[in-house]
Amino acid sequence: MRKTNETYDVVVCGGGLAGFCAAVSAARHGAKTCLVQDRPVFGGNSSSEIRVTPHGAAAFHAYARESGIVSELLIEERARNHEEIFENGWTNSVWDMTMYDMAMNTPNLVFHLNTSIFDVIKDERRHIQAIVGRVGGAETEITIAGKVFIDCTGDGIVADLAGCEWRMGSEGRSEFNEYHAPELASKDTMGNSIHFRARDMGRPVPFRAPDWAVKHEDASYFYEDGREPKELRGGYWWLEIGVPWDTIHDAEDIRHELTRHTLGVWDWIKNKDPKLRDKAANFALDWIGQVPGKRESRRIMGQYLMTEHDPAGLTVFPDEIAFGGWFLDLHTPGGLLAAHSEPASAENYTQTSEYAVKSYCGPYGIPLRILIAKDTDNLMMAGRNVSVTHAALGTVRVMSTTALMGQAAGIAAWEAIERNIAVAKVPEQEQAVFAVQQKLLRDGCFLPNYRNEDPADLARSARVMASSEARCYGLGPFSTGAHEGLSVWRDQNHRTKDDRLHTARSQWIAVGVSSSADGNAAGGAEIRSLSVCLSSHAPDAQTLRARIVPVDHIWDYQTDAYPALAETELLVPPGDNQWIDWKVELTEQNGLAAGRYVRLELSANPEVEWHKAGAIEPGHVAAMDIGMGRMRRYDNGVTLSFKVDPPQACYGASNTVSGVTRPHAYTNVWRSDPREPLDQWLELEWDEPQRIGQVELTFPGHLLREYHAYSPFYRDAQCPKSYSIQIWEEGRWRTLHQEPDNYQRHRRHRLAEQTATTRLRIAVHATNGDPSAAIYEVRCYE
Template identity: 60%
Template sequence: MKTRNETFDVVVCGGGLAGFCAAVSAARNGAKTAIIQDRPVFGGNSSSEVRVTTHGSAAFHAYARETGIISELLIEERARNHEEINENGWTNSVWDMTMYDMAIRTSNLEVFLNTTVQGVNKADNRTIESVVCHVLNAEVELTIKGKVFIDCTGDGIVADRSGCEWRFGEEAHEEFNEPHAPEKASENVMGSSIHFKAVDMGRPVPYKAPSWIKNYEDASFFYKQGRPLEHTGHKENDRYRGGYWWLEIGIPWDTIYENEDIRHELTRHTLGVWDWIKNKDPELKEIAKNYALEWIGQVPGKRESRRIMGRYLMTEHDPLNKKVFEDEVAFGGWNVDLHAPGGLLASSSEPAAMEGYKVVSEFQRATLCGPYGIPLNMMISKDIDNLMMAGRNVSATHAALGTVRVMGTTAIMGQGVGTAAAVSVNLDLKLPEVADNYIDTVKQKLLRDGCFLLNNKNEDENDIARKAKVTASSEAKCVGVGPNTQGVHEGLRFWKTQHQTSKTDKLMQRRGQWIAVGNDKIKTLSVCLTNHSDEIQHVQAKVVTVEDIWDYSVDGSEELADTTLEVTPGENKWISWSVQLNTSNGLPKSGYIRLDLLENENVEWHRAGKIEPGHVCAFDIGNRMRRYDHGISMSYKVEPAQRCFSAENILSGFTRPYRSTNLWRSDEKSPDAPWIELSWDEVMSISQVELTFPGNILREYHAYESFYRDPQCAKDYSISAWVNGEWKEILQVNDNYQRQRKHKLNSTVHTDRLRLTIHATNGDPSAAVYEIRCY
């Protein structure tokens, strides 16, 4: 056995999405970083070995997709990859190589694949000195020293070997009074899954199962116990080609020590399910007759094991009540998704599946949450001063883990701790000091690196763009959208999920449309309705103020107006309301109002043919609203047109729709190449320009097709500076599709005017920008 010693500033153990984003973030922020991964590829459960595609907040909330490093990766993967997305079993090696490429190109980052952590050396009771690793297939013992260690191993191996306190299983209800905690504590944890993929061979293909599989003979196991034999493909029959999340087993096996037993049992059951589909189910065997099993996973995707206790313990109350944390470094928005203990061995599946993924139910009302903030202190060990964790092993109760465990969320948690680790190293601080006294530094770095925080905006004192005046070649105004309004949505599809509403747009429940305000008055609001009856129908309408696009309170903050609309029989009728709102009777100067139409099952409120940026809709599920459909706009008109896409929006400090659109859009009818300009009262010295374009945040990753490039994103653009009385081009970029771009200029430019010109987008007739920063 050879021995080898290495020394780094930050040592990240675990190369799933949490660990990967932690390592890249630490390295990009100046820390010499190592990432140790016990598999040959990065990605953990998202890799081609396990093939669970990345879920996150945008599954439930429009414009809530995670940004930062995970966004950069997913945008790149969609632009490169020929493969379409299904929920489970479809990830291919293009994703693996997208991650590997980023890791290799990242300065300050050294990669240790096929390397497993086996031990920990401590300098004292509260400090880790090094981790001892074994390089698989190389007979090398590797000792890696570090200043800060980040445990992203899932099972909390580093924390456990360091003697940290951890929890395992369910807390009793009486401990924290959590709504979904059981009466008695137990060691029940969510189980692990493997997935499969099948392909259409174009001719009948037989399947003969091995003798050792689990034989399924009872259709009720699937159809009456919440294990639907369908899936999330957008083409007919795609549902039989991959899956399923409920191929899950945990207890009575221990998810840590008996992982191999779980793998074998999952293989038995998975092949048994495929045997049922191919040979036993009367309907499915005919539908699937041409399908052959192409791939079956042999690395279980684990949901839960140890949860390491941090300086803060998140309980279920925090996400449900959207608690505001001073040390917020990430956000979540998945529901409280707790799988039935035992998985396939349980008497039934989890509640959402058992009720057929209803969008309106008591279970949905009780489990929907967010978007909510995630604090740094739940990712700093309470027992070791130089240890953090990110991923499913963070300091949360079992119930709270039900929402923070999904990979989109764990990825931005990883970026949060990676950034904090770099601050710790660069300022020579212990991690508790960073959380207590330098949290604003961490948050501002995260925002600069493309992340989104609910309760913080760009306040970077070094960003000289914040001191500028902003003008533009033109500005789009919001006049509304109708059923026939044309939008540029190629490649953005509806993904079949449980998180959509009914197939009809009839007013089965109260429904609300957010409208961004940009004038000091609104005279008239109009909606496009169809009365499907033979009689005049009446629909009550209200206008309320809302705090942001995720304000799901039924009555909003304040009611501004109320009326009853009269709808005569017929199709596609524009019904107008002289609402006469202004700043003196409650209309906000900026932000959003919400136009609500109350229930009338005879009347259909038509969806728009275009998604108006930043304009979302929701519907009442019983004393609260939730997103309507996948993130669309309803048909409405507003008069006068609202100036909600103004140039100065790029200095709002937010880089997505939130409390306003926060977006500059050019007038698509303007004949000139669109530009936006920063000007200062004095000459500034600029060496770096950073841009954030729109795109890739409206819906979850699954909605974006292969080779996708968001039409809203700038494709070709240039930056020019006013030098010696004329415009001088200092940068030109072609064929861009990334949301955030950072450009270090060849030399420092001294100017009092800087202009970004967008020569082409990836399809949208309007140019658009969320933010420009200058350093």
């Protein structure tokens, strides 16, 4: 056995999305970083070995997709990959290579694949000195020393070997009074899964299950117990088993049982299912996974234990470093061996049941303290092994959320090293927490309760103006867009779904800001009238209660928190596609606030349809009432048909220095007038010359919906494709950087020379399809 020794600043153990983002983040900030992964590929559950597609907050909230490193990866994968995204089982090696390519192109990062950790070296001071790993197939043992260690192994292997306290199983309801906790504590966990993939061969293909496969004869097992095989191609998350086995030590037994069950499920579909047997005639198995994907095992106790009350109650943490928005998704222990696979699926994902309403949460902030082990001074964790209860794990465990925690852990580790303090001390120092938050924001991440306050960002002191600015007029059911490749943006020339008002529904509308001559906000707000496009299917006129209420942001789902600015009853005569007008006459004098959102609400009436618009108005979202004083996103992230007069000036140039890089409390984006041809430009101006050596840009795109919505070779239409960075010099504009073929949303450009100037322009020459040039944020640094 060959033995080697290596030393680094940061050692990340586990190469799933959490660990990968932690390692890349630390390395990018200057830490000498080592990433240790026990598989031959990066990605963990998302890799081509397991093929669970990353989920996150955008599954439930419009404009809530995770940004930062995970966004870079997913945008790059979509731009490169010929394969469509289809739930579980369809990830191919292009994704593995996208991650491998980023690792190879990251300075300061060294990685060891196929390396399993089996020992931890500690001193007497609660301090980890090194981990010891063995390289599979290479007869090599590596001892890796470091200053900070980040356990992203999922099972908490490093923390366990280091003697840290951990929990496994579920807390009883009495411990934290969590709605989703069982009455009694238990060791039961959510199960492991394997996936399969099937292909249409274009001709009948027989299938005969081996004798050792599970035999199914009862249709109710699938169609009444939350296991409906909705797709012939695969993607069945409910191919899951945990109890009575231990998800760590019995993983191989679980894998074998899952293989038996998967073949049995396919045998049912191909040969017995009365609904699918004929449809499945031409389908053949293409792949069956043999590496189990885990949902739950050890949870390492940290400086704070996050309970379900935090995401459900939107706790604001001073050390917020990430966000989540998946629902409190707790699979039934036992999986395929239980009565049903998940309470939500057993309810057929009903959106308005008590269970559904109390499971829906976010977007919510996540604190740094759940990433720091309480029993050592230099161990962090990110992923599904963080310091949360079993109930809270139901929401933070999804991969896009864990990726954000990983990126934050990498930055916090390096911040501790730079400040020469133990990482356990970072949450205690306000300036250290501020630095971590500001670095995350600068690196393209989003924090719900914090914004850019970087004192080094020269753009924050600039006046901002633009060649033109779009206005919001509203959209109708037959409006069209230019966002081919994303189903919700694709041109739509007819209604495709019943939009009856079975429950109350709301549309967010951004209130415009009038501009002064220099392009900056000058105040003023006015909405004279609103119109909505409705169809009534009743033989007589129907009435709807209409209200306009102020809201804090686009995810403000409270239904009764604010008094109405205006309310009325709308009369809707029988007929289709009618524009119903309301003279609201709102101004600042009666409470309308510029630079904020209001919510237009219509009451329930199942005889009336409020039609979706045929396109998306950027930053304008819709929601539906789900009861218990709450709303949730309507459909998959759409704009409802409305018109506003006067058109709202809500896409001004000053939005690019708001400090927020997505729609939230406001649109936060500059969009040029789509009626004006490109080139269009955004300009920053200072009274005194500024020395600028680096320009950082955040563009629109890849925020509205989850990764699953995006087609092969996708490049978001809203994202500028060709642009240049120019400075004003000796009475003319001089180009310092030209970008010819962009599709990423976050770009950082170190200029060839540091230049003193009073004016800087970003000129957009072409987009990837949208008629408007658009930018969320510009930053400038010396």
